Amino acid sequence: MTILTTEGLTKRFPRVTALDRLSVTVGPGVTGLVGANGAGKSTLIKILLGLVEPTEGSGRVLGLDFRTQGDEIRRVAGYMPEHECLPPDISATEFVVHMGQMSGLPRTAARERAADVLRHVGLYEERYRAIGGYSTGMRQRVKLAQALIHDPKLVFLDEPTNGLDPKGRDEMLALIRRIGSEFGISVLVTSHLLGELERICDHVIVIDGGTLLRSSAIGEFTQATQSITVEVEEGQEALAAHLSGLGETVTAHGRLLAVHVRGDQTFDAVRDAVCDLDLSLVRLEQGRQRIEDVFRENAHV
Numbered sequence: 501m502t503i504l505t506t507e508g509l510t511k512r513f514p515r516v517t518a519l520d521r522l523s524v525t526v527g528p529g530v531t532g533l534v535g536a537n538g539a540g541k542s543t544l545i546k547i548l549l550g551l552v553e554p555t556e557g558s559g560r561v562l563g564l565d566f567r568t569q570g571d572e573i574r575r576v577a578g579y580m581p582e583h584e585c586l587p588p589d590i591s592a593t594e595f596v597v598h599m600g601q602m603s604g605l606p607r608t609a610a611r612e613r614a615a616d617v618l619r620h621v622g623l624y625e626e627r628y629r630a631i632g633g634y635s636t637g638m639r640q641r642v643k644l645a646q647a648l649i650h651d652p653k654l655v656f657l658d659e660p661t662n663g664l665d666p667k668g669r670d671e672m673l674a675l676i677r678r679i680g681s682e683f684g685i686s687v688l689v690t691s692h693l694l695g696e697l698e699r700i701c702d703h704v705i706v707i708d709g710g711t712l713l714r715s716s717a718i719g720e721f722t723q724a725t726q727s728i729t730v731e732v733e734e735g736q737e738a739l740a741a742h743l744s745g746l747g748e749t750v751t752a753h754g755r756l757l758a759v760h761v762r763g764d765q766t767f768d769a770v771r772d773a774v775c776d777l778d779l780s781l782v783r784l785e786q787g788r789q790r791i792e793d794v795f796r797e798n799a800h801v
């Protein structure tokens with residue numbers, strides 16, 4: 501089943517090409533859209549919602565043509581925009597009810613739904629307080645709630661973890677996973693960090709400069725992350741040389757060493773090398789593929 505597709509999608513602004521012949525297909529579940537700032541993520545979402553016209557190319561969202569059926573798409577899809585867009589003087593309930601009515605729900609139904617979605621996003625207790633007094637995490641939850649108010653089949657979440665502290669980020673990611681798994685809503689979520697999306701996504705699409713770098717099931721990304729990151733206080737070069745001498749593949753990234761994992765013996769080799777060389781170990785952790793690594797890999801292709 502296909503949730504959305506684009507075919508040769510291009511968006512040129514006067515000074516920059518935000519999307520360059522982008523062809524992607526997204527299936528059900530949670531899909532991550534990853535790219536550095538300016539990669540074209542927000543522009544893609546706005547085109548998919550029928551809010552921005554593409555220069556060239558075509559595509560469909562839930563079977564609807566985004567060039568001509570934006571209204572219908574917005575009826576069945578929710579949108580959590582990246583930037584702050586909340587009125588400070590009214591409560592979360594008032595705002596979310598209003599957004600529900602804007603989506604065509606009668607007032608009573610909108611009130612009931614608003615109570616439900618605010619409970620789901622963890623804002624039930626605070627729902628009558630003015631949004632202006634909310635923390636960043638709470639404001640992100642209000643934005644998420646309004647995206648869900650009309651019971652959409654699909655939601656677009658643009659950088660939902662922006663500005664959140666680590667705890668807030670974890671909670672937001674768990675919430676997004678639940679939207680996908682418990683409520684059966686398909687999710688397209690953007691981030692500039694592949695690492696945080698790989699925890700919650702079924703599929704990841706990586707774009708750079710408006711072009712597709714990679715589109716794969718999450719398992720294929722994590723397979724590629726078989727490396728451990730090692731940091732020592734001093735003696736990094738000696739450690740790298742020692743491990744290379746043992747046949748390990750070591751790459752230096754500034755103060756960090758990435759060691760390719762061949763098997764359990766790699767962990768033993770690092771531990772023994774640190775001990776033999778009498779070094780102070782600061783960090784030894786399972787490597788996580790970063791978006792730069794994906795870029796670097798593709799540069800070699």
Ligand SMILES: Nc1ncnc2c1ncn2[C@@H]1O[C@H](COP(=O)(O)OP(=O)(O)OP(=O)(O)O)[C@@H](O)[C@H]1O
Pocket residue numbers: 513514516517518535536537538539540541542543544582659
């Ligand atoms: N309305 C616009 N007019 C001119 N240029 C634009 C407009 N919207 C976006 N751009 C440019 O298009 C490129 C892609 O922007 P876009 O916002 O889609 O990227 P992004 O991946 O969402 O990054 P970010 O997370 O920083 O928003 C950028 O160079 C941006 O400056």
